[in-house]
Amino acid sequence: MTGFLDLYSEKDTFLHRLDPRVKLLAVALISVLAFILTELLYLVVLLCFILLLLVLARSSYGKAFFALKFVVRFMILITLLWPLFDRSGAPVLFSIGPLDITEPAVWRGATSAVRVGCFATLWYILMFTTSQRDLVRALVKLGLRFDYGLALAISFRFIPTFGLTIESIKDAQRARALELDKGSILRRSRNYVSILVPTIVYALRTADTLALTLQSRAYGAFSNRTYLREIRMRASDYVAMTVVVLILLLPALAKYIYGVQI
Amino acid sequence: MQALTLKDVRFRYPGMSEWALDIPSLEIQQGEFVTVLGPNGAGKTTLSLLANGLVPKSIKGEFEGSVEVFEHPAPKYTVSQLSTLVGMVFQEPESQLFCMSAEEEVAFGPENLAVPRDEISRRVEWALDLVGLKGLNDRSPFTLSGGQKQRLAIAAALSMKPSMLVLDEPAYALDPMGRIELYSILSDLKAKHGMTVIVMERDAEDLVEYSDRFVLMANGRVTASGPPREMLVDPGALRAAGVSPPQMAEVASLINLRRKAPPLRFLTVDEAFAEITINTHHHSKGASH
Ligand SMILES: Nc1ncnc2c1ncn2[C@@H]1O[C@H](COP(=O)(O)OP(=O)(O)OP(=O)(O)O)[C@@H](O)[C@H]1O
Ligand SMILES: [Mg+2]
Numbered sequence: 280m281t282g283f284l285d286l287y288s289e290k291d292t293f294l295h296r297l298d299p300r301v302k303l304l305a306v307a308l309i310s311v312l313a314f315i316l317t318e319l320l321y322l323v324v325l326l327c328f329i330l331l332l333l334v335l336a337r338s339s340y341g342k343a344f345f346a347l348k349f350v351v352r353f354m355i356l357i358t359l360l361w362p363l364f365d366r367s368g369a370p371v372l373f374s375i376g377p378l379d380i381t382e383p384a385v386w387r388g389a390t391s392a393v394r395v396g397c398f399a400t401l402w403y404i405l406m407f408t409t410s411q412r413d414l415v416r417a418l419v420k421l422g423l424r425f426d427y428g429l430a431l432a433i434s435f436r437f438i439p440t441f442g443l444t445i446e447s448i449k450d451a452q453r454a455r456a457l458e459l460d461k462g463s464i465l466r467r468s469r470n471y472v473s474i475l476v477p478t479i480v481y482a483l484r485t486a487d488t489l490a491l492t493l494q495s496r497a498y499g500a501f502s503n504r505t506y507l508r509e510i511r512m513r514a515s516d517y518v519a520m521t522v523v524v525l526i527l528l529l530p531a532l533a534k535y536i537y538g539v540q541i
Numbered sequence: 542m543q544a545l546t547l548k549d550v551r552f553r554y555p556g557m558s559e560w561a562l563d564i565p566s567l568e569i570q571q572g573e574f575v576t577v578l579g580p581n582g583a584g585k586t587t588l589s590l591l592a593n594g595l596v597p598k599s600i601k602g603e604f605e606g607s608v609e610v611f612e613h614p615a616p617k618y619t620v621s622q623l624s625t626l627v628g629m630v631f632q633e634p635e636s637q638l639f640c641m642s643a644e645e646e647v648a649f650g651p652e653n654l655a656v657p658r659d660e661i662s663r664r665v666e667w668a669l670d671l672v673g674l675k676g677l678n679d680r681s682p683f684t685l686s687g688g689q690k691q692r693l694a695i696a697a698a699l700s701m702k703p704s705m706l707v708l709d710e711p712a713y714a715l716d717p718m719g720r721i722e723l724y725s726i727l728s729d730l731k732a733k734h735g736m737t738v739i740v741m742e743r744d745a746e747d748l749v750e751y752s753d754r755f756v757l758m759a760n761g762r763v764t765a766s767g768p769p770r771e772m773l774v775d776p777g778a779l780r781a782a783g784v785s786p787p788q789m790a791e792v793a794s795l796i797n798l799r800r801k802a803p804p805l806r807f808l809t810v811d812e813a814f815a816e817i818t819i820n821t822h823h824h825s826k827g828a829s830h
Contacts, residue, residue, distance in 0.1 A: 410641070411641055412640075412641040412642060412645065415641075432639075432640065432641060433639045435641065436639055436640065436641055436681075436682075436683065437639075439683055440635060440683060484633075484636070485633075485635070485636040488631055488633055488636040488637055489636055489637070489639055490599075491590070491595055491599065491629075491631065492629075492631060492636070492637040492639070493639075494595060494599055494620045494621070494624075495593060495595070495620065495624050495628075495629040495698070496624065496649050496650040496653060496697065496698075496701070497620075497621040497624045497625070497650055497653040497654050497701065498621075498649075498653050499621070499653065500619075500621035500622075500653050500654055500655075501653065501654065501655040503655050504652050504653050504654075504655055505651075505652050505655050505656060505657065505658055505661065506652060506658070507644070507645070507648040507652060507658060507661045507662060507665065508645075509658075
């Protein structure tokens with residue numbers, strides 16, 4: 280755990296041990312599958328499969344529900360609003376004033392909602408089972424330049440620091456009788472400038488020291504830098520990768536070669 | 542051998558009229574524990590940046606004179622090369638730790654130097670052990686205490702196997718226990734590994750026992766230099782120079798103000814205890830006669 284925005288939770292499950300590159304691939308391929316599927320039934324089956332993964336990752340339900348609460352709300356919203364904007368097809372189920380609600384549109388709404396649910400749950404599982412440092416390592420292994428990987432890692436690392444800084448600056452300003460949430464919108468946004476300015480100054484100073492530190496630690500001295508920890512594919516990773524590829528490949532073949540409606 | 546030799550060194554930040562550093566001569570021996578004491582703006586940070594080449598290589602300005610690090614002329618080397626001779630620890634513990642785990646933090650330097658993996662792994666264990674953070678490999682630096690953070694920063698410098706450590710106000714965010722812990726680690730490094738240690742501080746507390754030498758700075762100049770006990774004969778001089786003397790030295794001088802007997806000389810609680818028991822012993826003996 281590194282901080283507030285970090286969903287990762289250290290556990291010893293199959294999904295936690297999986298090579299982060301395989302996990303990234305799985306998220307990508309299963310997302311593609313969710314795009315290919317157009318029948319609500321199959322999408323629901325896919326969502327169930329993803330929820331099964333969530334159970335296998337041993338996510339506490341409270342934590343999962345908190346993170347996915349917004350997604351569930353979003354899914355309900357999509358289901359309800361979709362038919363209002365998509366009025367093609369027949370038959371018309373009922374009308375709200377001038378708006379005709381058609382049956383295919385209701386189905387399409389529900390389908391999109393389930394699709395969004397699939398994406399969100401996949402990402403949640405990825406973030407829940409993969410530490411930020413493994414994620415960065417995987418990206419660097421997949422060809423991201425080390426500089427960018429480092430920049431990404433540093434920003435992950437400093438999110439909680441700046442979070443705390445903003446809180447203590449807020450407290451300091453409150454102690455000087457600044458009432459942050461009082462007054463008109465203009466007044467309130469002006470109040471927030473008194474938080475923003477010290478935060479930016481602090482960030483710049485941190486960046487300054489950071490630049491000196493990186494140089495003192497020989498950053499960029501050799502182009503062939505070594506790595507203490509390297510992620511390596513094991514047999515189980517190859518098996519998982521094959522399974523994931525098949526999960527996408529079989530439905531795709533069925534749909535595009537044999538013309539099965541899925 | 543000399544660890545650090547400054548000759549006719551002057552440095553001025555761009556756009557400033559005063560020299561931030563103006564040091565005709567400063568020599569620090571290999572294996573010496575030197576404490577540089579000076580008030581705000583004395584030039585301590587600038588001096589430490591000069592030792593590993595960041596001044597004037599990265600922080601540009603008007604520079605004159607010669608700087609030698611272990612008898613190598615500093616200008617001939619890059620900051621990366623100098624980093625294997627001089628380990629730097631900055632004042633703010635928070636902003637010099639940028640990795641997601643303690644282990645990565647310590648491995649970062651040797652990784653950049655393309656050290657083989659097994660060797661990095663050995664150095665990480667060695668350095669974490671030395672600073673008392675053994676077993677905390679996977680901890681996020683963010684979750685460490687102030688003292689642990691500062692010690693992690695030391696480990697991150699040590700893993701590059703420098704012969705000299707320069708620490709800019711390392712006790713800045715520490716409580717008294719944390720300070721003592723920190724200084725005793727540094728003193729062990731000196732004793733067991735022959736490390737040259739330069740500590741910049743504003744406050745001489747706890748440093749008497751550990752330092753071979755105090756160097757006093759003000760306005761970019763070295764104003765005095767000598768063994769801590771000589772420098773503390775008159776704690777008032779230190780205070781006048783803008784540096785806080787150790788509390789026990791001040792206690793001694795306050796007692797001496799009211800005493801007609803020969804002045805007490807102590808700098809630590811143990812010495813005070815010894816000195817006071819001897820004196821009261823004399824006194825009670827005299828009364829019994
Ligand atoms: N980046 C800079 N630009 C311009 N002047 C600077 C800069 N950094 C330091 N100075 C000036 O150089 C002089 C020495 O500063 P330095 O930071 O080395 O002192 P210090 O002893 O470390 O002080 P402190 O105890 O406050 O850390 C001061 O007069 C300061 O104002
Ligand atoms: Mg300073």
